[in-house]
Amino acid sequence: MNFNNGNKNNRVGRILSIDIENNAAMAKVEVLAQNQRQYTDYFMLMKYQGAWKIVQKSYTWKEIPKQGNKILFITSNQHTYGNTNLNAANHFAEIVIAYDIFRKNGYTVDFVSPQGGAIPLGYIETSNSIQKAHLYDTDFMRMLKNTFKPTQINASDYRAVYYSGGGSAMFGVADNKEIQNIVGQIYGNGGVVSAICHGTAGIVNLKDSNGKSIFSNKKITGFPDIFENTNAEYYKTFPFSIDKEIIRNGGDFVYSKKFGNNFFITDGNIVTGQDPSATASVAQQVIKTIQKN
Structure with missing residues (x-):
């Protein structure tokens, strides 16, 4: 679930993969939005002072197939x-x-x-x-x-x-x-x-x-x-x-x-x-x- 200023924005998501190597990680997340789009978010994370921080993000998207398909x-x-x-x-x-x-x-x-x-x-x-x-x-x-x-x-x-x-x-x-x-x-x-x-x-x-x-x-x-x-x-x-x-x-x-x-x-x-x-x-x-x- 994604959040904006502490509020839910009606998106449903799931983590597809997380690959960790030492203090670096790459995460792939699928997010379904109300605008009939399916987003795939890619996060680059670094571990700093004991906590993981997002240092880079990119994404792709495609239209969600219409109901019945x-x-x-x-x-x-x-x-x-x-x-x-x-x-x-x-x-x-x-x-x-x-x-x-x-x-x-x-x-x-x-x-x-x-x-x-x-x-x-x-x-x-x-x-x-x-x-x-x-x-x-x-x-x-x-x-x-x-x-x-x-x-x-x-x-x-x-x-x-x-x-x-x-x-x-x-x-x-x-x-x-x-x-x-x-x-x-x-x-x-x-x-x-x-x-x-x-x-x-x-x-x-x-x-x-x-x-x-x-x-x-x-x-x-x-x-x-x-x-x-x-x-x-x-x-x-x-x-x-x-x-x-x-x-x-x-x-x-x-x-x-x-x-x-x-x-x-x-x-x-x-x-x-x-x-x-x-x-x-x-x-x-x-x-x-x-x-x-």
Whole structure:
């Protein structure tokens, strides 16, 4: 938050990075202003007499995309499978493939996680040109290091949400009330709810304004138990089975018995994909569904 003579000036900001070397530092800050501009401020600081002082400042700015051109990615902060030492991560390809498609079609993407800040990444393939390009894109990676907290999100800004997958997606997302409220508002306003693979775990508790599951009597897919090693230690940490929980809450869980064949389902304003192979199709279907509304 910026201040002027001790008064708030209705700007919302977040620190993107701080690099410190001895008594010098460089900070990068993103600020959203009421004049529909997004500023990026660069501060050069020096430590003098035990306190940091700003010695130089510069900035750039761009117009904030108009309402209706934003999509919210929902990710997880979970680094392990449950309380074990087994590493868990957000699926990098499921993030960057969808992100790339949305961006190329004129959409702005924001990232949120239950706790905000950095999220763990895995399943990275540098042989994939899109993944490699984003892995070395410092601005993109900075967003994943500084995801928004739910309290920083204004639901009315978004036309769709996208739950990415990976083992991390099984933890901390589905039971987060703040995220549920955000998605509920977006869906209630005619927005699209989408998920890929284990990301479908995030939607299991979503309800409409009448307290009914948003996917009741709708076809939903996600990563089914037939592709899980249900005897493995990682699976034993799962708080629930995705397909069983969707069914328990009134959904019609469907899936392909063949892994990796781009299986996805669109039912009303809900778009879901079974596994990573459907990531691009889910993103494209989200765009088509937005354009229909």
